[in-house]
Amino acid sequence: MSAPATEAVSPLEAPSGSPLHRIAWHWRHNPKRELWLAWWTIVAFYQLFFLVFFVLTRTQPPPSPGWDVARVVQWFHHNHYGLLIGFGIMFLITGMTAPSNALIAYSMRRMSVSPAFAYSYLVLYSLSAIPGMLLMCIALTVGAMRPDRDPELISWLYDFAFLSFVGTMGVFLIGSLVWMLAILLDRNRVLPKWFGYLNLCNALTEIVVSPAWIFKTGVFAWNGLIAWWIDMVVFGLYTGVFIFLLRRMIQREGFGTGPLPDLAPTKETDPSALAETAQ
């Protein structure tokens, strides 16, 4: 980091010009740009995720596992372009999960716990994208691309898609528990302890969803009150909270060791002050 030495002379404040101008400034001068890049990727990814799954493909809230074959074929027919375009977007952007996992792993590297926690989480969540999401994208794309396929096979693709999506549980279960344990053991105050327990809630949703492999109707089916609605509320809350907390963590980060400093409103919100102290 030799660049900021010269800027320390001139006032180092983020310019108030156009958004593009400000982004360019941060790209060049903000010492936390790698962390912010990862954070903004998380924000963008979850917005696109919501758009694709809830709006374009209509796969969330999920259609019923209790439908007969004819109704399933009709569902594919009805959502033909939504499915193909929506999952095309997912095939384009699923790699955006990598910076998200990297930033969460970083939060654990910043803690007082062993690096084993960060590495476990990184591996668990890196392999989660395929069974947890992409298999569904593949199966429903195949189902939608040939409307004249044998209806029995379309029905099998439908089951394969939704069961792989909701029924891939272990990676998220163990991953959340790893993060929870790291937060509860941490002495560097990186994330609040209550968020550790929220990880437990997220882990429990992976237990609660398991009857979706057995029930075709009712609260435990993959579109049921318990297996879907309650789980989705917990997941939505959990995701919103960790996005907020990771933002706070980046603001507090001073690239030192030991406990993460608290937010000092005058200095911490101003990246230029950090650029100076970082020398």
Add this chain to the structure above:
Amino acid sequence: MKRTDGELILFWTLPAVAIIWIAAFFLFPGFVHPMSPSMSAEQVAAFYRDPHNLSRIRYSMILFNWFCVGLIPILTLIVMQIRRMAHRTPIFSYCMLGIMAAGPTLFLVANLFWLLAAFRPERNPNLTQMFSDLAWVSFGSGVPFLIAQSVILALAIYLDRQSRPVFRPWVAHFNLVVAAALAPAAFTGLALGGPMAWDGALPFWVRNVAIALWIVVMGIVLGQAIYRQRAEDRQRVGDRVPA
């Protein structure tokens, strides 16, 4: 004195893996003249039943099953170079580690479905066609991690601000071009014919040429970086000894 750290051995597995990949690619009859998604179920079943095709499908996919993960050691060497860059955090190396595990796994899914389709070609043609479709969609649309790999690598290079960066800026530009060339393949499910179908110009030829070019170019610049790193290390040791 200097110890063998093994990185050069890993690096020189690249030509062997590349030759096996090229051989397997041309051995698979579905790649040389890529199978059209507009083939009927009977035509697809006939393709797998053809005794000349069948053994080639099996042998090429067994080869890919062994070696599609063969590039992971090379990608790990790229992670080792990212760690030498002038970054403040390990974010980019963590990103690359996650991506390089997921990319080949997605190809393995396609590989399994091709082998499954070829295992009992006498099966109902509708089933063979479905397995074949699953394989082709997994393979054709299976670009998310390759795109992310190129974009992350480009960002890492742009932010590597030191007097002698690990990779030159053109390597970053090149990676962005590769990412753009891979992008149309994501939407291959939309077309059963024309340039956007999985056997069409964009998802098949542009994409696969981009991947091949990426391997060649990154192989060369990675080799240069590793050898330069070793030369610098030797020099540093040499400087220290007289003092």
